[in-house]
Amino acid sequence: MSSPALALPLGLAAAAAPPDRGAPPREAEREAIEACRRGEREAFDRLVVRYQRDVYRLCYRYVNDHEDANDLAQEAFLKAWRAISRFRGESSFSTWLYRIAVNACLNFRAQRRPTTQELPETLADPVPGALARAEGDDEARRVRAAVARLPEKQRATLILKVYHELTHEEVAEILGSTVGTVKANLFHALGNLRRLLSAEGR
């Protein structure tokens, strides 16, 4: 599996920057992880700075709410801190962290399931031309809401693949799935997303 590369240096400046996935493997990140294993909170702080944006956005895609995303992102980092002694480096740190965040989101949604209505696995075909009605911020809001209504696996796959630009292999590892299943889920997610937004315009 290809590991996503992460940018250096680990500093406050990275908080506003997306991950540099083309960078070489980072010695500083490995050192930070080793320091975390020794209980050095400052080292974990550098990892938080590096990844907080990605984790927050991942959570936001799931729950479509700032406050919930904030809580889930912090919870994901806390779980990562508690479990970092068990991180063996078999996957990249980002993949491992994403898996923690995804699980936190799945648990959150499972607890709130009565208030969220997921789509069936497939939807009816849309009315032609309805998509043209969506514009600007309102469209973005509606798309986010539609993504949040996709079936669980489809939503997770779409978020990780499209918005976080992970490889199929990375998504499969995070979701404990196969590459073929990831691709199929992505295909169905895209089709369902289009149908859902089209159906809203009827």
Added chain:
Amino acid sequence: MTRHVPDESLADLAEGGGAEADRAHAAGCGRCAARVDEARAGLALARRADVPEPSPLYWEAMRRNVGRRIAEEPHGAQRWPWLVPVASAVVAVAVVVFTTGRTHAPTAPPPRTLPAWSALPAAADDVSLEVLEGLAVADPELEKLDEGRGVTAFIADLSDEDYRALADSLRRAGQGGES
């Protein structure tokens, strides 16, 4: 007519990749071409939905909050460092006790209650027996103690009262085995 392109391969086509044979099939198959177009339309829609950017101050606040919450709890690998040697000692003593007990075990079933003059409590009243049974079925891989599993997790769940009862019972059993 060749078989339609499977869903996982249609995703590749929608993303602009895919095998040459699949692309050739989709080019001549209205059904597969329509499905690829639909996925592409969904992809275009998905990419229009960016996440609202929080205030620049938000990231610093999150970092501080995470740091504060981490500071409020002990590090996972060092949560109960004293438990490692304690658990190791308890396991060692328990092994000795069980081994010694088996060596001298009577062939007849033990009485349900002990004589009144016994230094040990009756089985029904002895909480340490449950503790020892727990130790016997706990994860024996001592090298994993530092990960909070197995005996460590078992010991960590003991109440102070049960822990003292276990220690007292093992101490008495050790004295009895030596006499």
